[in-house]
Amino acid sequence: MRLVVARCQVDYAGRLTAHLPMATRVLMIKADGSVLVHSDGGSYKPLNWMSPPCTVREGQSDDGRVEWTVTAKAAKGQTPDTLRILIDEMFHDSSHNLGIDPGLQKDGVEKHLQELLAEHPATLAAGLTLVRREFPTAIGPVDLMCRDGAGLSVAVEIKRRGEIDGVEQLTRYLDLLNRDPLLTGKGAVRGIFAAQEIKPQARVLAEDRGITCAVVDYDALRGLDNVEDRLF
Amino acid sequence: MRLVVARCQVDYAGRLTAHLPMATRVLMIKADGSVLVHSDGGSYKPLNWMSPPCTVREGQSDDGRVEWTVTAKAAKGQTPDTLRILIDEMFHDSSHNLGIDPGLQKDGVEKHLQELLAEHPATLAAGLTLVRREFPTAIGPVDLMCRDGAGLSVAVEIKRRGEIDGVEQLTRYLDLLNRDPLLTGKGAVRGIFAAQEIKPQARVLAEDRGITCAVVDYDALRGLDNVEDRLF
DNA sequence: GTGTAAATTTCGAGT
DNA sequence: ACTCGAAGTTTACAC
Numbered sequence: 479m480r481l482v483v484a485r486c487q488v489d490y491a492g493r494l495t496a497h498l499p500m501a502t503r504v505l506m507i508k509a510d511g512s513v514l515v516h517s518d519g520g521s522y523k524p525l526n527w528m529s530p531p532c533t534v535r536e537g538q539s540d541d542g543r544v545e546w547t548v549t550a551k552a553a554k555g556q557t558p559d560t561l562r563i564l565i566d567e568m569f570h571d572s573s574h575n576l577g578i579d580p581g582l583q584k585d586g587v588e589k590h591l592q593e594l595l596a597e598h599p600a601t602l603a604a605g606l607t608l609v610r611r612e613f614p615t616a617i618g619p620v621d622l623m624c625r626d627g628a629g630l631s632v633a634v635e636i637k638r639r640g641e642i643d644g645v646e647q648l649t650r651y652l653d654l655l656n657r658d659p660l661l662t663g664k665g666a667v668r669g670i671f672a673a674q675e676i677k678p679q680a681r682v683l684a685e686d687r688g689i690t691c692a693v694v695d696y697d698a699l700r701g702l703d704n705v706e707d708r709l710f
Numbered sequence: 711m712r713l714v715v716a717r718c719q720v721d722y723a724g725r726l727t728a729h730l731p732m733a734t735r736v737l738m739i740k741a742d743g744s745v746l747v748h749s750d751g752g753s754y755k756p757l758n759w760m761s762p763p764c765t766v767r768e769g770q771s772d773d774g775r776v777e778w779t780v781t782a783k784a785a786k787g788q789t790p791d792t793l794r795i796l797i798d799e800m801f802h803d804s805s806h807n808l809g810i811d812p813g814l815q816k817d818g819v820e821k822h823l824q825e826l827l828a829e830h831p832a833t834l835a836a837g838l839t840l841v842r843r844e845f846p847t848a849i850g851p852v853d854l855m856c857r858d859g860a861g862l863s864v865a866v867e868i869k870r871r872g873e874i875d876g877v878e879q880l881t882r883y884l885d886l887l888n889r890d891p892l893l894t895g896k897g898a899v900r901g902i903f904a905a906q907e908i909k910p911q912a913r914v915l916a917e918d919r920g921i922t923c924a925v926v927d928y929d930a931l932r933g934l935d936n937v938e939d940r941l942f
Numbered sequence: 943g944t945g946t947a948a949a950t951t952t953c954g955a956g957t
Numbered sequence: 958a959c960t961c962g963a964a965g966t967t968t969a970c971a972c
Contacts, residue, residue: 483808495817496817496965501808509750512751523952523966581730584727726950816965850962870963944972945971946969956960
């Protein structure tokens with residue numbers, strides 16, 4: 479890992495064309511040759527970058543300034559990517575041996591929400607019981623397949639944030655499931671769209687299609703499950 | 711901008727819970743208090759981070775090691791975010807004044823593709839002429855509304871990469887447009903799904919719905935338009 | 943490897 | 958301020 483602070487100008491050409499005027503920035507060159515150009519603001523996204531695999535070549539511009547050329551192998555059907563960094567003045571330059579990182583351990587994403595709802599399906603609708611998780615269909619697995627008190631099949635799609643594409647996804651599943659006589663024996667398969675937060679447009683579309691929306695309280699579910707000991 | 715190289719352990723709690731075991735990493739602390747934890751690989755995304763606005767407080771752990779606590783104000787309906795960085799050994803520490811960045815200038819995204827196709831609709835289908843760009847509907851604007859040689863209305867959806875959700879979007883527009891007698895006077899509104907690249911599944915879904923797929927050659931369109939002088 | 947869905951997405955435009 | 962759609966998205970996972 480090499481860290482450089484320099485006044486530089488950056489030009490990118492590849493999937494698009496982009497230009498950064500001369501200014502002072504941080505350049506991070508990772509062991510795999512990837513390069514990140516950061517300013518003193520914004521979020522974690524660099525102003526410009528080059529993803530691995532790529533190679534950095536140090537050269538000189540016409541007027542004798544240092545110029546880095548970072549090139550990546552062209553993906554099929556794409557223009558080859560090039561990042562050109564022209565360095566006007568270097569204020570800092572240091573290299574560090576970091577070693578391999580053990581990596582991130584995560585908890586709390588959709589998968590976990592699915593586990594919790596699989597254990598407590600009745601929080602979605604009274605009388606709901608689980609048939610199986612990841613119920614397979616020809617176009618992909620349904621998050622939860624349940625049965626309600628009347629014996630009707632209920633397909634549940636779970637999202638952290640409920641947006642329009644999640645409703646589309648559930649609609650595709652319902653179209654398919656309702657062609658299966660084994661499931662529709664006692665009546666049409668119902669849909670429940672469950673999310674921690676449901677966007678207004680998604681709600682409108684869901685209700686227009688007869689899909690029930692359920693806003694899920696993640697913390698309350700966690701409480702039901704007493705999973706505090708899973709935390710670090 | 712402060713750059714630190716240190717052996718550290720990182721714990722995040724907020725929208726999810728995440729943990730990074732003790733290892734050597736680069737810590738970037740930006741002027742707005744945001745923090746990035748980078749390893750010597752991966753893409754531009756940090757292993758862990760805290761987005762602005764947030765504040766860093768330097769303290770000590772129980773055993774006397776340096777500990778940074780980064781806190782962000784809780785977003786509505788969310789758990790407050792906290793990033794705890796326990797520093798075992800610091801190998802590098804430097805601060806730099808970068809100033810404000812003039813920012814990135816871009817070219818070549820979907821908007822530009824839409825401009826080019828608006829100028830040359832006939833490249834999508836022979837005889838096609840533009841009615842208007844961003845044609846408004848109740849559920850959002852159609853990228854291009856055109857008319858074909860026979861006087862039929864044609865709705866065009868433009869994507870850089872054509873995936874299944876783009877076809878869904880166009881389908882929703884067509885459903886709606888086909889209820890408007892002003893548009894369907896001479897026959898049903900047709901759909902064209904235009905993209906630089908169309909995924910096989912998206913193509914199948916589109917054709918199943920009677921939507922025409924058009925693969926767009928961006929460079930060729932650019933050539934028609936003679937826009938080389940727009941480049942840097 | 944290809945394809946699909948999620949992300950602590952981030953970013954920008956429009957209302 | 959909020960909402961929606963795009964991103965040089967990146968990342969993880971299933972087939």
